[in-house]
Amino acid sequence: MTTTQERTAEQNLPYDVFSKACPSRGTLEHVTGRWGALTLGALHEGSFRFNELRRRVDGVSEKMLSQTLHALERDGLVHREAQPTNPPRVDYELTPLGREVAERLLALIHYVEGRMDDVLAARGRYDEERAPR
Amino acid sequence: MTTTQERTAEQNLPYDVFSKACPSRGTLEHVTGRWGALTLGALHEGSFRFNELRRRVDGVSEKMLSQTLHALERDGLVHREAQPTNPPRVDYELTPLGREVAERLLALIHYVEGRMDDVLAARGRYDEERAPR
DNA sequence: CAGCATCCAGCTTGATACTG
């Protein structure tokens, strides 16, 4: 069995999410976090204004959406286009890098959605086995 | 623009992670959460015992690993094989469904790892633009 | 070894109010 450090050295990987200190872990959390994932998923379908996005991502608060967008913009996954009009208009869209990431993320999301019946069935079995009384 | 509900109806999707109430959102969080993602990633390489896994997933506490494994087992992604020996030996491995999910997850993880240089560069630009003083 | 039970510090989150 190889340790994280050994794998990193052997395969010469510059960034290894399995290592606690690796910055890729932070970015991965922005991408896969509850709101990050849904935001990237929504933006994969086009450009959105702030409040459009807010309605799209059911349940996100204003604060969390703002925070999420800042993190994704900082990581270079989302582009923010602000027009200095009044009232202000700001559009968000994926960068090329963001699109690549979103595609892989959506492949995962759609797969999970497509297998939810199996997941729910597994849950039923699990719960029944240990609380039938 | 279509709402979440409209999309769900139009495309006849049984499960839509964009909807607050959808159970797929919960499963997605188990899969993509900090520890869920790393645990699935580790298990993709083979079968592991509890403490092996703990060493592999750098930074995870006993409690969180236990909790994570329970959630993944309940969702039908991980299989738990307990041998009634003394001392006890328990092995964890992916189910076929878990393997499918882990593969898509790893595609995302590896892509992000591979583009970390771009992410870090974007961060540098972002930070510089708004705190030069 | 493989966990569970408990406690609690602190970070995350949501609600609310306010600004340009």
Next chain:
DNA sequence: CAGTATCAAGCTGGATGCTG
């Protein structure tokens, strides 16, 4: 419209002690 500021509450997660 597009956010920021502030504050309370609740949940997450780490430490500790214990069991089979």
